[in-house]
Amino acid sequence: xxxxxxxxxxxxxGSSGRPNGATSDLDGGGDFxxxxxxxVLRIGLMLEGVLSDLLEDLPDDAFPGEDNGVVxxxxxxxxxxxxxxxxxxxxxxxxxxxLYASGDRVIEGLKAALALRIAMDRNSxxxx
Numbered sequence: 001x002x003x004x005x006x007x008x009x010x011x012x013x014g015s016s017g018r019p020n021g022a023t024s025d026l027d028g029g030g031d032f033x034x035x036x037x038x039x040v041l042r043i044g045l046m047l048e049g050v051l052s053d054l055l056e057d058l059p060d061d062a063f064p065g066e067d068n069g070v071v072x073x074x075x076x077x078x079x080x081x082x083x084x085x086x087x088x089x090x091x092x093x094x095x096x097x098x099l100y101a102s103g104d105r106v107i108e109g110l111k112a113a114l115a116l117r118i119a120m121d122r123n124s125x126x127x128x
Contacts, residue, residue, distance in 0.1 A: 051076065
């Protein structure tokens with residue numbers, strides 16, 4: 001259990017990609033933002049892989065009258081609900097906003113990089 005974790009906050013007990021002592025340069029080295037980014041990537045990729053594999057392997061009529069994807073998301077929600085409930089609604093809403101804001105910043109950065117590239121290409125002597 002992390003000593004920096006407030007009481008009542010959930011602790012992962014599974015093997016979801018969380019580093020177990022062995023770290024690399026990508027694990028953040030104590031930088032809480034880099035650790036957040038790595039957690040987002042690890043968990044996002046793990047969830048995408050799990051849901052994709054399950055969806056691919058399920059027969060079309062696995063849940064008659066229902067969309068398999070919707071059912072799997074409902075099952076995932078039920079799996080995560082106890083941890084989220086323990087954390088509390090405020091923490092979960094803040095985490096959700098942080099994820100969306102992070103995604104927005106990535107898109108803004110990509111748009112800025114594209115605009116810079118276009119401007120550089122326009123000013124390149126090779127363009128004529």
